Amino acid sequence: MRILLTGATGYIGSAVCGELLEAGHDIVAVVRSTEAAARVAERGARPAIGDAGDADWLAGLLVNTDAAIHTAASDDPERLNAAVADAVQLVYAGTARRFVLTGGIWAYGAGDDIRDDDAPAPVDLVAWRVPIEDRLLAGPVSTTVIAPGVVYGRGGGLLPIVVDTYRADGALALVGDGSQHWTWVHVDDLARLYRVVVEHPEAIGRVIAADGSPVAVRTLAESTGTAATAEPVASTRERLGAAFADALLLDQSAYGAKARALGWEPRHASVIGELARA
Numbered sequence: 001m002r003i004l005l006t007g008a009t010g011y012i013g014s015a016v017c018g019e020l021l022e023a024g025h026d027i028v029a030v031v032r033s034t035e036a037a038a039r040v041a042e043r044g045a046r047p048a049i050g051d052a053g054d055a056d057w058l059a060g061l062l063v064n065t066d067a068a069i070h071t072a073a074s075d076d077p078e079r080l081n082a083a084v085a086d087a088v089q090l091v092y093a094g095t096a097r098r099f100v101l102t103g104g105i106w107a108y109g110a111g112d113d114i115r116d117d118d119a120p121a122p123v124d125l126v127a128w129r130v131p132i133e134d135r136l137l138a139g140p141v142s143t144t145v146i147a148p149g150v151v152y153g154r155g156g157g158l159l160p161i162v163v164d165t166y167r168a169d170g171a172l173a174l175v176g177d178g179s180q181h182w183t184w185v186h187v188d189d190l191a192r193l194y195r196v197v198v199e200h201p202e203a204i205g206r207v208i209a210a211d212g213s214p215v216a217v218r219t220l221a222e223s224t225g226t227a228a229t230a231e232p233v234a235s236t237r238e239r240l241g242a243a244f245a246d247a248l249l250l251d252q253s254a255y256g257a258k259a260r261a262l263g264w265e266p267r268h269a270s271v272i273g274e275l276a277r278a
Contacts, residue, residue, distance in 0.1 A: 002026040003198060004065045006052045006084065007072030008045060009036045011156045012102065012148070015191035016071055017045055023195055028065060030058070030072070053080045058087035067198050068092070069100040078128040085132050093140040100198050101136060103129055103147040105183055105208065105254065106247045114183070114254035116147075116208050123250065125243040133206070142203040148190050149183035149210040149254065152271050157187065161248070162217055163224050163275065170227070175240075177230040178218030180251040185209045186268035196264050210256040211266040223272045 003020060007013030008029035017040065020027055027045035030052045031037050037047035050057050052072055062068060068088060074080040081101070088099045107129050108114045109121030120130045136143040151157040165173045190209050197204060221228035237245040268274060 001066040001198070002028060002064065004028045004030065004048075004061055004068040005045070006030045006068075006070045007102075008040050010071060010073060011154075012151060012187060012190060013071035015154070015187045016069060016194045017043065019188075019191040019195050020069075020198075021045060023199075028061060030061070053083045055083040055086040055090070058084065059090045062087060062091040065097070067098045067100070069102075069194055069198055071102045071194075078132075081129070081132050085136055088136070088143075089139060089141055092142070096142060096201075098142045098144070098198055098200075098203065099136070100194060101133065101143060101145045103133055103145040103206065105147050105149045105210075105252055106250060107133075107147060108252070108254070110250050110252060112181075112251070112253045114208065114252060116206050116256065116258040123243070123247045125247045137203075137205060144197050144200075144204045145206045146190075146193060146197060147206055147208045149185040149208070149252075149256075151185055151187050151190060152274060153186040153188055153268065158248075159271065159275075162220050167229055169229075171229040172221045172224070172226050173239075174221060174228050174230050175217055175245070175248045176233050176236050178221060178228060179216060180249055181214040181216050181253050182220075183208075183210045183214045183252050183254045184271045185211050186266065186271075186274070189264075189266040189268055192267075193259055193264050196259075196262050200262060204258060204262070207258045207262075208254050208256040209259060210254045211269055211271070212255050213270050214253040215271055220272060220275075223275055 008017040029040040029045040107122040
């Protein structure tokens with residue numbers, strides 16, 4: 001398939017790009033600079049330099065594609081996602097061509113057994129996502145929204161917030177008291193799920209990407225062998241910003257049954273195991 005991919009040089013998108021290229025797909029990678037274009041071209045993708053937030057320009061690229069995946073981020077993510085959604089609806093509406101949008105686990109709110117089709121209850125940081133997702137899911141475009149857990153692996157993601165943030169006394173600074181569980185997914189496993197979903201002949205709705213092994217923040221920090229110190233919620237909100245802190249303070253556990261029903265299984269079963277191998 002010829003697949004348009006945004007964010008091909010980003011943390012998630014670069015992993016998705018590699019997975020799709022390895023599977024033999026023809027990738028049109030939307031990039032914003034000649035340097036980024038050179039990087040994706042070296043990997044075997046076709047660079048297209050431009051602004052994914054320009055719906056008309058993006059629609060022109062979509063005309064000659066079989067599917068599209070949006071993983072890009074920006075300083076104004078709501079505007080970007082709305083423009084991408086507009087372009088996709090303009091070109092893909094009423095066709096069998098598939099669109100895969102990146103969502104996130106925080107859109108579900110707190111819960112100890114979050115299911116793929118649970119109604120969203122987003123924290124403020126990501127509340128903007130839901131209306132755009134709902135518009136696409138209810139519309140004439142074959143849309144799947146992948147909601148990753150907390151992504152880790154390849155030295156990126158949010159893991160350093162837990163294991164690399166130290167207080168003046170040398171103890172790890174927890175996010176709150178660290179009792180909250182985070183649902184995790186390795187970036188390479190996540191990339192494989194994007195491929196599975198974009199190759200699937202039908203839209204699947206919201207799909208949670210999770211390794212099935214939620215881990216408490218305190219447990220993860222203590223697995224490094226370093227003392228970890230609880231932090232008052234007010235202090236965490238001051239240190240990280242209220243909206244970001246409130247997302248990190250969510251207690252969430254999810255398994256991701258839909259992804260597994262598609263035949264996807266994570267190869268990285270434990271974020272703690274990842275730390276042990278590092």
